[in-house]
Amino acid sequence: MRRAFVSHSSADDRYVAEMESFLRNAAGFDEVFNDVSAIQPDEKFWTRIEEGITNCDSFVVVITAASSASEWVKREVEYARSLPRKVIPLWVEDCPRPPIFADRDVIDFRPRTRELLRTDISRVFKYAPAELIGRDDEKKLISDAWAKTLRAEVGRSTVLTFVALGGEGKTSLVAKWAVDEMLAKGWPGCDAAFAWSFHSQGTREQQAASSDLFLKEALTFFGDDADKAFAASPVGAFEKGQRLARLVGQR
Structure with a gap:
């Protein structure tokens, strides 16, 4: 079972639901710990935080102006590094890079970067x-x-x-x-x-179906509206493969 811990400022709770959905559905984590949903009223706060970090496989930090100024986030990062745990810093807001990541790589996930x-x-x-x-x-x-x-x-x-x-x-x-x-x-x-x-390719019929789905999804990902329409058409796999090769080759 793969577990993730999301470290964030309470001022950034709006990011938590999106982040948890991504970690579960796209990144394949089975459990996601964040204080919004994981800590019950009257529980000892730091004890549960330590437990969540200790049990996680990946420690995800949401970097914003608020979290950069948060002593709690800093404390969580320092604790995760001390274990050590894999730290994944996500820079999601246009703000100065926090001192705790001044000399470290971060994932630039700011809006203007995501657009490109x-x-x-x-x-x-x-x-x-x-x-x-x-x-x-x-x-x-x-x-x-x-x-x-x-x-x-x-x-x-x-x-x-x-x-x-x-x-x-x-x-x-x-x-x-x-x-x-x-x-x-x-x-x-x-x-x-x-x-x-x-x-998991399975039978030949399942392999063919999977190949068709791959071509459809890849053309949709790399192409424009015309390519998406082509991807959904009954045209054969060979022609779709040629079109996909051209799209990728143009990049």
């Missing part, structure tokens, strides 16, 4: 393990390929493939890299990211 960046890795997020042992070389290979793309060393679209038997951990590898090297660092150099998993 489109991502959907919700279908693979749950496959990212807390620790991935023995796959450092493969993760470095992905990072190197991405770095070459950013430096424009390759004059055409880059496709990196991993070929292995089912159950060898290909999905976990890519998901872990995406979470640690992209999501946790604010998607450096990325304009759009879309992830899909055929992890």
Whole structure:
């Protein structure tokens, strides 16, 4: 069971419902602790906070002007780091970066940034393990390929493939890299990211249905209204695949 703890200022309760929904539905967490819903009247406040942080897998900090000035949030962050727990700082409001994150990477989730960046890795997020042992070389290979793309060393679209038997951990590898090297660092150099998993492929008929759904969702994600209409049309998978390749290649 994966647990997340949301640290925020009480002045920012408006963000909590949205954040909890994202963590449960898109990020794959089974439980989300926040003081709005997790602490009952007359409970010892800090005792429950410590318990929630200790039991969580990821500690999410909502960075706003209010939380930057909050001694409670600072105390929670310091406690999470002392355990240690994985700290995920989300900068959601235009405000100065808080001193506790002055020399650390944060995920820039401010409105103007969200308008420019489109991502959907919700279908693979749950496959990212807390620790991935023995796959450092493969993760470095992905990072190197991405770095070459950013430096424009390759004059055409880059496709990196991993070929292995089912159950060898290909999905976990890519998901872990995406979470640690992209999501946790604010998607450096990325304009759009879309992830899909055929992890449970089942029968041939189920595979075909899953492929059709992938093409529909990917065309909808990358395309405009015309592409969305094309995605919903009865046109064959080959033609839809060609159109998707063109869309991605144009980016």
